[in-house]
Amino acid sequence: MPDDRDETILRVVAALKPLPSADPRAVARVLTAVHGRRPQPTPWWREFLDWMRVPSLSMAGATGLVAVALLAGYMAKGGLPSADDTAIKGNPSVLTANAIGDSGVQSNSSVVPARAVAESDVGAVPVLPASVVADAERALPVQFVLDLPSAHTVSVVGDFNDWTVDQAPMKKFANGAWSITLPVKPGRHEYAFVIDGTRWMADPRAPKARDNDFGKPGSVIVVTTP
Amino acid sequence: MKHVTAYGGRLITISAFLLTIHAGGSPLPAQSDGLEMVSEIRARTAIQLIFRNTSAKGIPTDPLMRKVREGVSKKSDPARIEAAVQLLAQRLEISWAALAPTFSVEELSAGADALQVGVPASTLRDLRKIWMTKPLTVPLGILYELVSREVPVAQSTKRVRELMTKGANDAQLAALSANVVADVAAGLAPDAALELRAKGVMTLLSFPGTFTTAAPGKPPIRPK
Numbered sequence: 271m272p273d274d275r276d277e278t279i280l281r282v283v284a285a286l287k288p289l290p291s292a293d294p295r296a297v298a299r300v301l302t303a304v305h306g307r308r309p310q311p312t313p314w315w316r317e318f319l320d321w322m323r324v325p326s327l328s329m330a331g332a333t334g335l336v337a338v339a340l341l342a343g344y345m346a347k348g349g350l351p352s353a354d355d356t357a358i359k360g361n362p363s364v365l366t367a368n369a370i371g372d373s374g375v376q377s378n379s380s381v382v383p384a385r386a387v388a389e390s391d392v393g394a395v396p397v398l399p400a401s402v403v404a405d406a407e408r409a410l411p412v413q414f415v416l417d418l419p420s421a422h423t424v425s426v427v428g429d430f431n432d433w434t435v436d437q438a439p440m441k442k443f444a445n446g447a448w449s450i451t452l453p454v455k456p457g458r459h460e461y462a463f464v465i466d467g468t469r470w471m472a473d474p475r476a477p478k479a480r481d482n483d484f485g486k487p488g489s490v491i492v493v494t495t496p
Numbered sequence: 497m498k499h500v501t502a503y504g505g506r507l508i509t510i511s512a513f514l515l516t517i518h519a520g521g522s523p524l525p526a527q528s529d530g531l532e533m534v535s536e537i538r539a540r541t542a543i544q545l546i547f548r549n550t551s552a553k554g555i556p557t558d559p560l561m562r563k564v565r566e567g568v569s570k571k572s573d574p575a576r577i578e579a580a581v582q583l584l585a586q587r588l589e590i591s592w593a594a595l596a597p598t599f600s601v602e603e604l605s606a607g608a609d610a611l612q613v614g615v616p617a618s619t620l621r622d623l624r625k626i627w628m629t630k631p632l633t634v635p636l637g638i639l640y641e642l643v644s645r646e647v648p649v650a651q652s653t654k655r656v657r658e659l660m661t662k663g664a665n666d667a668q669l670a671a672l673s674a675n676v677v678a679d680v681a682a683g684l685a686p687d688a689a690l691e692l693r694a695k696g697v698m699t700l701l702s703f704p705g706t707f708t709t710a711a712p713g714k715p716p717i718r719p720k
Contacts, residue, residue: 407602407633429562433562433566433568433570434565434569435569455602455633456634456666457603457633458606458609458634458641477641477674477677480644483572483580486570490641492637492638492641492670494669495666495667
């Protein structure tokens with residue numbers, strides 16, 4: 271008997287197990303009704319007041335929060351780049367083009383103050399086409415030579431490499447002479463040799479420069495297009 | 497008091513944050529503007545202001561940055577760097593106006609350098625009119641060289657202008673300058689050296705074929 275009863279129960283269960291087919295439109299109606307009755311979100315001002323209503327706050331915690339806020343404030347003021355900072359880092363009024371010299375030496379050249387046309391305070395300043403500038407201001411290879419066998423390191427610094435001491439280290443040859451060839455734009459340039467990273471020296475082969483601003487020894491080179 | 501009651505802590509925090517944001521200056525230096533190399537904060541702030549003023553006028557600030565780097569590389573006093581940048585900014589503004597249309601930052605710098613040794617802005621404007629389609633970088637550099645070798649400004653300007661009008665090119669002007677510098681180093685008076693060398697270039701310019709390859713007037717006759 272228990273088996274019969276079990277079998278009967280099983281049949282009933284099997285008959286009831288599948289869900290009755292439902293009309294999809296009815297399901298959609300039910301879901302729409304449920305969605306429509308969803309509770310309204312809490313207003314922002316209510317959430318803010320709840321957040322503010324803390325039961326208590328330790329002095330250490332409050333101090334820590336103030337410190338974090340101060341740091342964030344300083345970072346926001348000093349860390350975010352302003353329009354002026356952008357102008358200092360890389361002047362947006364300057365267009366830059368690359369030019370390859372006759373010798374294949376690549377260099378940055380041809381910078382034109384373009385923004386001045388629209389908003390210069392010194393009046394409307396017409397600007398020549400960049401293509402004209404690119405040809406006229408193309409950098410040319412210039413060799414710098416210094417005969418100083420006793421030196422351990424020699425580098426050339428000048429306005430053409432922004433006076434960066436370690437940017438143009440010269441190569442020493444067997445006879446003790448140092449040499450390097452750099453791309454230099456046409457015009458008058460001042461430069462010097464830095465011996466062993468510390469001592470500044472003018473080029474004995476070139477005219478001396480008159481350093482009006484800082485009083486270091488230097489030399490002059492005038493580069494022209496061929 | 498161990499605890500701050502409800503609302504207190506958060507109010508303090510928010511107030512401090514807003515006050516800090518509202519405050520005009522920041523004790524932390526502006527990041528990555530390339531001027532961190534100037535060690536003294538006061539000088540750095542002054543230089544930043546010069547940069548901003550120059551940039552606001554539409555003038556490129558590259559020459560100013562180059563001057564800062566020059567001063568730092570030469571281990572100059574920050575106050576001296578600031579003074580040099582300030583003076584350069586003034587000259588750049590004059591040069592910018594006088595040379596318009598400016599070809600390049602290099603030309604602009606050359607104009608500012610010429611002003612530094614006493615070449616007047618009117619000369620820059622005059623030379624611009626002569627060479628409207630060519631950069632004045634080299635002629636202005638030559639003027640700087642001549643004047644800094646004690647050749648009088650008026651004489652230097654007159655001769656360079658004359659040579660440019662007659663068609664001298666950059667290479668000829670550079671050769672003139674190199675010869676004058678060598679003559680002065682050898683003991684010749686600066687004004688006399690310029691007169692001598694300018695006449696030499698002028699003589700070459702009066703023969704247009706000097707620097708060109710002559711083409712045959714008629715086809716060569718093949719010998720029989």
